[in-house]
Amino acid sequence: MTRPEIDYQAVFEALPAAVALLTPDLVFADTNAAYLAMSGRTREQVVGNYLFDVFPDNPNDPAATGMRNLYASLRRVATSGERDAMALQRYDVEDPEQPGVWQERYWSPVNAPVPAADGTVALVLHRVEEVTELIRARGTRGGDRAQVLESELYTRARELQEVNQRLRQAHAREREVALHLQESMLPAPRPLGHHRAAVRYRPATGALNVCGDWYDLVDLPDSGRTSLAVGDVVGHGLAAAGVMGQLRSALSAASRVTEGPAQALEVLGLYARFVDGAESTTAVSVLIDWTARTLTYSSAGHPPPALCHPDGTVSFLDRATDPPLGARPEHVGRPQAGVDFAEGSVLVLYTDGLIERRHEDIDTGLDRLARSLARHRTADPDTLADALLADLIPPAGITDDTALVVLRL
Template identity: 70%
Template sequence: MTEASIDYEAVYRALPGMVALLTPDLVYADVNAAFVRGTGRSRESIVGRYLFDVFPENPDDPEAVGAHLLHTSLLRVLSTGERDTMAVQRYDVETPEHSGMWEERYWSPVNTPVPGPDGRVVLIVHRVEEVTELIRFRGGAGDGQGRILEAELYARGRELQELNNRLREAHAREREVALALQEAMLPARRQVGHRRAAVRYRPALGALNVCGDWYDLVDLVGGNRIGVSVGDVVGHGLAAAGVMGQLRSALTAASRVAEGPAQALDVVGRYAHVVDGAESATAVTTFVDFDRHTIRYSSAGHPPPVLLHRDGRVEFLDRATDPPLDAQPVPTARPEAETGFEPGATLVLYTDGLVERRREDIDTGLLRLAESLRRHRTQDPETLADIVLLELLAPGGATDDTALVVVRL
């Protein structure tokens, strides 16, 4: 039998296990016959509806977290593009025949992404197996040992749930502190001279994946010039936020007195050698001269800035790339390049969270960025920044934080 002759729709509907297909908006696109039987609902009452409208959390159990954990798992699949196998979950089900009556049920879910041609998740295969009878197993009618086993399993489940809740609360507190620290360290949105500029920072999905990325815009001494930079510190949380603040401040100070961007990165690279946690940190900086209509730039292991010309031509500024800030035991002079621009062009700097995807060559992400900028080049910087984030970041958030700077020249 050839692959073309296989009726995969018939195979899907005949699968013995409960399987549903979800859109990235978590709407049921389809369910197989086993899913209909297992849930006791008609296909028409499921397909086309939002997952948690069909299966809400049990309102009679204030400690119920099944829907929350499932939602977190699905967002993780959308953002990472990887399968997520969940632990056995208790999720009570409202009986269709008796509204307001809930049955205690246990499930083993697996959520698997289906990528589209561009690598983005277009569907989630939500496979779920009911294990209620296993959890509630009794050795025989009225068997006391079976009831003890059930009680022990239930108690262990509650212990794990309470531990997860405490960990989630601790992570949330650290995330709030780290975000507040980063907000205090990063420059606010502002005009650089009379130039229009937009800045964006998007923390990663998850409690600790935050605070490695930074950006900076600074008026340079002498002439009608500005410095625009972005950088990325390896690591997350409060430690990364502290390192980020030190490197950003050092580059700001160095840019004001350096002869060019390469010299500024030389200074910061030497400083990074004595900063714990600065290992493999990257940065790119540009010096924009509005009188000469030139951009001088230098990169320390960072993705290249983009110069979007008024005619739609996209130029990656990649002719002056060097290793990360502290990569060389004996610091040497970094490369520097220059390019020209016409008034009305747009300069875009970003961190790797915007363009990198697992199992995908970075060139694919760079081309995706170039196409987005080309299509929307007539938009003002604020609108353009929002559009780029919307088109390039995964639905529900990314697994790495992202900084973005858009300057109209």
């Protein structure tokens, strides 16, 4: 059946709920008819103007908190990308026909992010329901009972705000502890023979979705070979950091005693069955033979490493990809592939936070990485790593943490 064409602008206008779209800077981008009717404002008075220039706090009420509470909620949504339902608010509105006269109003707002193609917050959807008549009706029927009800509502609203504040503080503490724990478990950069490498870790912006990514660089003694790996644990916070530490150590040890990346990932997969939270972890391991100038690699559901040749062409190591750890109930050998490299090439391993964006095909992110890598390929590894992050991470930050390894071959 042919899917009907939908006029989403018409749907927006027809919504019975009052809805406004705000930029992350809280400027009105659009409103529907219900919002204008409820607020008593025209489109010209609203669209293109700062929210709190249109609807300031009542200057005659020094205890007014509506603007402050709404601002905090909207900024939280714009920076975290998470929906926020507010407690009942009293937010007086100036009568548009009688300047200086303020109308007592009660609102129940919900604020939600509207993501852009790269996963950042493009707009904030502000949906508001007015409940002033309900409060007044209860006052008419119940006399002093309405005042008691209003007082209880304000008390509950303050309690809810305090609980939310404590939760945010607890999340911030957990995030900080998790980041310190991860930092202590990731290896410090060290020379790989005469070869130059750079590593980077970038946590997700304003979120707990951190501490599941790792990297590892190992020079294998007396063999003229180096093992590189990156991985990504599903989950976040302290739990992910703990699992990450176990898996990184296990793969690092396996890389030293197995014959190649496929066997190392097989060992890691068997070990992961006994680690809670390790299921669906992705990882990729690359073995560099400096004498033969070959790369041998294997991937457990991880984005493919990028190899930039001296002429600027970029190829992705994607011919030995298998499901993530724990995806199969039985043990199956993992594939392995190899490729030659020329002196002066650059190898880049990374986790999905570098290339994946919401509502965007992964090939778009891979193409963005290839173009940036080709453009900066002659830079030293540290400069190249910083350039890749600058090109690929959006200005508003990322919603998933990112590990990056850059090695000059």
